[in-house]
Amino acid sequence: MTQPILYSLQHCPYAMRARMALLMAREVVLLRAIVTKDKPADMLAISPKGTVPILHLSDGTVIDESLDIMIWALNRNDPDDLLYSQRADRYLQMLNLINDCDHDFRTNLSAYKYNKRYHLDTEHKFRTQCEVFIQRLESLLEKQNYIMGDKLSLADLAILPFIRQFANVDKKWFRQSGYPRLSLWLAKQLESLLFLKSMQKYPLWLDTHEEVLFFWDRK
Ligand SMILES: N[C@@H](CCC(=O)N[C@@H](CS)C(=O)NCC(=O)O)C(=O)O
Structure with a gap:
């Protein structure tokens, strides 16, 4: 199965919180690091409003609000019960x-x-x-x-x-x-460790076009 693609901006507070939730949900995504002054056409094509973070799922679904990305990920897998599922x-x-x-x-x-x-x-x-x-x-x-x-x-x-x-x-x-x-x-x-991992720096996707797997690799 193809992994979801996350368009991400390193120091954006909204992208930070989406990355932390994806890590906590143990979701594996392909991270595409961007800068706002040079947004990839692929990103604008799926979400013309042009804000990050954006999560593009393999079935074509686009989630382009950070809180929605967090809730989507944690609804799939929430081992630490961050959503207080029983409350x-x-x-x-x-x-x-x-x-x-x-x-x-x-x-x-x-x-x-x-x-x-x-x-x-x-x-x-x-x-x-x-x-x-x-x-x-x-x-x-x-x-x-x-x-x-x-x-x-x-x-x-x-x-x-x-x-x-x-x-x-x-x-x-x-x-x-x-x-x-x-x-x-x-x-x-x-x-x-969660925050430090979420702030790891990646080369810009437009420069490399390399697929970077972003996930929580701790046991
Ligand atoms: N409500 C959005 C806000 C996202 C947002 O405003 N992100 C900023 C970066 S921190 C952005 O992409 N701005 C677009 C721009 O500066 O062109 C969310 O929660 O995802």
Whole structure:
């Protein structure tokens, strides 16, 4: 059987979370590394909106939203029960939290990043708006080691790349901010084998046209 093809951008937070879920699902995919300034025609042909990640299945199905890729992979195989398969209530809570991350938090995060970069005086306003979501995570992590409980879940993987971005906007401020539990959670996730593997760099597919198998090769 032909493996699904994943169009991926190394530092894109959406692609990062899709790659982590594919690894956790032990899915084997052919990874095609791209850059946004030179998108492959094959990629635009299957998904004209032109965002990554995209997963192209061998039956022709195209999944071009990162959360859908994560859920597709974990629905096929979820050995660590990241989806809380026996807990519909937990699953819905996760989706709500991820939705808040992907909309309100991400909008404020983009504004915070932009304002910081161009030294605009509204930087603090947007950082404070981001902190509503940050404080919510901190409160959850005061009670447990992961966002949904005492084990890793879809929510941790989906949210991680955006908290990483938030922390990186102003590392000094984040280190001194009152979010010790979130800082610990972030540090732990960033040094995990899963994250390191998901961030492995590959040559651009348009340069090599080589098929790269991407999968979790640990026992
Ligand atoms: N909602 C999409 C967002 C994906 C997205 O915006 N990806 C960015 C890269 S981080 C992208 O491909 N942008 C297209 C461009 O910059 O041309 C998802 O979750 O997959």
